[in-house]
Amino acid sequence: MKYKVKGTATIHSNIQLAASKSISNRALILRALSNSPYPIENLSDCDDTRVMVEAFSSHDHLFDIGAAGTSMRFLTAYLSRIPGEWIITGTERMQKRPINVLVEALNAIGAHVEYLKTKGYPPLKIRGKALEGGEVFLSGGISSQFISALLMIAPTMEKGLIIHLEGNIISVPYIKLTLKMMAEFGVKSEWTGNTIKIFPNEYRPVKYTVESDWSAASYWYEIAALSNSAYIELKGLFKDSGQGDSKVAELFVDLGVSTEFTADGVILTKTDRVAKKMFHNFVNEPDLAQTFVVTCCLMNVPFLFTGLQTLKIKETDRIEALKVEMKKLGYVITDREDSILEWNGETCEPETNPVIATYEDHRMAMAFAPAAIKLPHLLIAEPMVVTKSYPNYWNDLKKVGFEIEEI
Numbered sequence: 001m002k003y004k005v006k007g008t009a010t011i012h013s014n015i016q017l018a019a020s021k022s023i024s025n026r027a028l029i030l031r032a033l034s035n036s037p038y039p040i041e042n043l044s045d046c047d048d049t050r051v052m053v054e055a056f057s058s059h060d061h062l063f064d065i066g067a068a069g070t071s072m073r074f075l076t077a078y079l080s081r082i083p084g085e086w087i088i089t090g091t092e093r094m095q096k097r098p099i100n101v102l103v104e105a106l107n108a109i110g111a112h113v114e115y116l117k118t119k120g121y122p123p124l125k126i127r128g129k130a131l132e133g134g135e136v137f138l139s140g141g142i143s144s145q146f147i148s149a150l151l152m153i154a155p156t157m158e159k160g161l162i163i164h165l166e167g168n169i170i171s172v173p174y175i176k177l178t179l180k181m182m183a184e185f186g187v188k189s190e191w192t193g194n195t196i197k198i199f200p201n202e203y204r205p206v207k208y209t210v211e212s213d214w215s216a217a218s219y220w221y222e223i224a225a226l227s228n229s230a231y232i233e234l235k236g237l238f239k240d241s242g243q244g245d246s247k248v249a250e251l252f253v254d255l256g257v258s259t260e261f262t263a264d265g266v267i268l269t270k271t272d273r274v275a276k277k278m279f280h281n282f283v284n285e286p287d288l289a290q291t292f293v294v295t296c297c298l299m300n301v302p303f304l305f306t307g308l309q310t311l312k313i314k315e316t317d318r319i320e321a322l323k324v325e326m327k328k329l330g331y332v333i334t335d336r337e338d339s340i341l342e343w344n345g346e347t348c349e350p351e352t353n354p355v356i357a358t359y360e361d362h363r364m365a366m367a368f369a370p371a372a373i374k375l376p377h378l379l380i381a382e383p384m385v386v387t388k389s390y391p392n393y394w395n396d397l398k399k400v401g402f403e404i405e406e407i
């Protein structure tokens with residue numbers, strides 16, 4: 001199935017933005033660990049959170065978490081301390097996303113986690129038992145989700161946990177988000193240099209409301225930037241957000257979008273500021289890369305983006321997917337060192353009727369659809385991939401005046 005997308009260049013609307021899946025999935029783990037009686041307010045209704053909710057309400061011993069990286073990593077750690085035998089699996093792609101760093105760390109502190117198919121990858125068999133904890137060394141350069149997963153269960157361990165992070169640490173704001181939320185559930189931590197210490201402690205049940213999703217907001221910044229005139233109110237975002245992707249507000253200043261914070265969220269308006277070239281290291285905001293690649297090309301702003309080393313192990317190889325799909329629209333972008341994407345303004349003949357492939361990656365669909373503002377129309381293949389993080393995406397686009405036709 002494909003969607004034919006026609007954009008609109010004048011937008012005046014308000015959107016109740018999707019809830020953050022990163023916060024929702026952390027809140028579900030912390031709610032369980034604190035034996036909280038309170039429901040979580042504004043919990044995301046996306047696939048990645050639904051699989052967590054289903055896992056928590058299931059009496060089964062086998063969990064299929066689909067394509068959800070956070071759910072795979074957080075539940076592996078969570079289940080490793082629940083007595084019983086558990087199997088956790090996911091999509092074919094999930095079975096190609098590495099998990100060895102987390103499994104090795106868990107086994108080093110007393111867990112029993114085994115690979116069922118391929119060493120280093122899901123599916124996993126977990127024999128859960130109380131964990132002793134202590135001290136553990138792990139790479140900080142593959143996925144911060146391994147670190148978040150360990151941190152959340154750390155206070156329940158007999159000795160607590162000292163985590164020594166080795167090498168460069170990627171996606172740091174996500175680790176900080178985890179520590180912030182743990183503190184909100186009553187557990188403090190100490191982070192000095194490359195070492196994070198968590199002492200044995202009990203989580204406190206709290207009433208928790210999930211903030212809207214700043215990564216999802218990025219597609220609205222893109223829409224505002226590509227429009228001729230925009231006034232877009234996004235509800236449920238806070239100025240002092242724990243989400244690293246709130247950086248999007250600052251990054252879009254030079255792409256012609258200004259942000260005003262209100263009591264309810266943010267208001268985006270279109271300005272006429274346009275950078276000559278954009279430079280950014282995305283090591284802290286990997287999920288924003290696709291948004292900026294598409295926006296910059298369509299605005300004719302050359303770019304040099306670094307810090308993209310984790311993009312190859314996300315829902316798809318996003319470096320490859322971006323190069324192939326941007327070429328269909330007539331933009332030649334190049335990559336280097338598995339971590340850099342550059343566009344120096346080089347163009348090629350665009351396809352007459354480009355169909356953007358989405359590679360089971362929600363962000364491919366969401367980052368490319370706004371390009372329809374600048375093109376007569378655009379076809380997006382397998383558009384329902386958006387349900388991974390933002391199920392209402394297409395309805396929200398319709399609300400602001402996009403025409404979406406199923407073909």
Ligand SMILES: O=C(O)C1=C[C@@H](OP(=O)(O)O)[C@@H](O)[C@H](O)C1
Nearest residue numbers: 022070143144145171174287310
């Ligand atoms: O902890 C989280 O909620 C996330 C961490 C990031 O992953 P990595 O740490 O693997 O970069 C990010 O890409 C993902 O969408 C969500």
Ligand SMILES: C=C(OP(=O)(O)O)C(=O)O
Nearest residue numbers: 067068069070287314315
């Ligand atoms: C990388 C992502 O998700 P995850 O790793 O949680 O599957 C994402 O949402 O862009």
